[in-house]
Amino acid sequence: xxxxxxxxxxxxxxxxxxxxxxxxxxxxxxxxxxxxxxxxxxxxxxxxxxxxxxxxxxxxxxxxxxxxxxxxxxxxxxxxxxxxxxxxxxxxxxxxxxxxxxxxxxxxxxxxxxxxxxxxxxxxxxxxxxxxxxxxxxxxxxxxxxxxxxxxxxxxxxxxxxxxxxxxxxxxxxxxxxxxxxxxxxxxxxxxxxxxxxxxxxxxxxxxxxxxxxxxxxxxxxxxxxxxxxxxxxx
Amino acid sequence: xxxxxxxxxxxxxxxxxxxxxxxxxxxxxxxxxxxxxxxxxxxxxxxxxxxxxxxxxxxxxxxxxxxxxxxxxxxxxxxxxxxxxxxxxxxxxxxxxxxxxxxxxxxxxxxxxxxxxxxxx
Numbered sequence: 001x002x003x004x005x006x007x008x009x010x011x012x013x014x015x016x017x018x019x020x021x022x023x024x025x026x027x028x029x030x031x032x033x034x035x036x037x038x039x040x041x042x043x044x045x046x047x048x049x050x051x052x053x054x055x056x057x058x059x060x061x062x063x064x065x066x067x068x069x070x071x072x073x074x075x076x077x078x079x080x081x082x083x084x085x086x087x088x089x090x091x092x093x094x095x096x097x098x099x100x101x102x103x104x105x106x107x108x109x110x111x112x113x114x115x116x117x118x119x120x121x122x123x124x125x126x127x128x129x130x131x132x133x134x135x136x137x138x139x140x141x142x143x144x145x146x147x148x149x150x151x152x153x154x155x156x157x158x159x160x161x162x163x164x165x166x167x168x169x170x171x172x173x174x175x176x177x178x179x180x181x182x183x184x185x186x187x188x189x190x191x192x193x194x195x196x197x198x199x200x201x202x203x204x205x206x207x208x209x210x211x212x213x214x215x216x217x218x219x220x221x222x223x224x225x226x227x228x229x230x231x232x233x234x235x
Numbered sequence: 236x237x238x239x240x241x242x243x244x245x246x247x248x249x250x251x252x253x254x255x256x257x258x259x260x261x262x263x264x265x266x267x268x269x270x271x272x273x274x275x276x277x278x279x280x281x282x283x284x285x286x287x288x289x290x291x292x293x294x295x296x297x298x299x300x301x302x303x304x305x306x307x308x309x310x311x312x313x314x315x316x317x318x319x320x321x322x323x324x325x326x327x328x329x330x331x332x333x334x335x336x337x338x339x340x341x342x343x344x345x346x347x348x349x350x351x352x353x354x355x356x
Binding site: 006067068176177180183219222223226227231234235 | 241255257260262266270273274323329330337
């Protein structure tokens, strides 16, 4: 795995947390590598109980294994620490299930450089598409709460495809209780981080099951809303 | 529902809320784990502010007084959290065991090598 500099271009790593993603992982990484050969990647196997670790070994993917399942936040945090230790300039949060289209990563990197941003969100809303139903309502509510508490409009706060600058990598590696979630984005905006959005298109997940199941989405909304309205003033 | 009970519910809840927020600012509890307590407090404050709810439900379920319903609510919230904690401890125990095994096996490779060398010489 080369963490070598390429002239003036920033060294970017895609952090791909994977929990039981045997169906999509190989295809996702294959597409990522062929579309963005300049971007390194790290699969963080989050204690998967299926064939995910086997796939990582057999295809010789650049990966680390968490010995037990720790959740998305911890898996992503491990990736951020890896990025910090290996001196990357930026890290992009990238889903292993095939939802995210890697061809948009270069435009995110470009936006980060041009607009001097700390976080670039690949946003479905800016691109004209938008989530529908209960999920869409939840996202709109989060957008409203972020606008009320920070004054900034984040069109697609629940987009899981975000590019973080070096300073954010450091922050994520060191801070207590920072998860790659919308309420953290609001918290970071209030702490002076510059967040911009670039348009993107996302696909439906290509197989397997999501971290966020329907049963847990209620507690997800409760956590996010309470965090935005109450907790972030005390953090 | 007696006014004193309602007032003490609100005061007690506000004190508890202050405690939770203090813990968050001191980084002693994660946001995700604080949510349950705030939601529980919300339930208790709503019961105190709208005693009609407690009176109504007490009638349905056959409680002798609305106060008893409030106490049962508190006990139920505690039992729910207690069971959640028991289940969390259980999962954490399993994870600690597996992590210990992982570390032992990693170190074991080195130790085993030395032992074998010792036997041969």
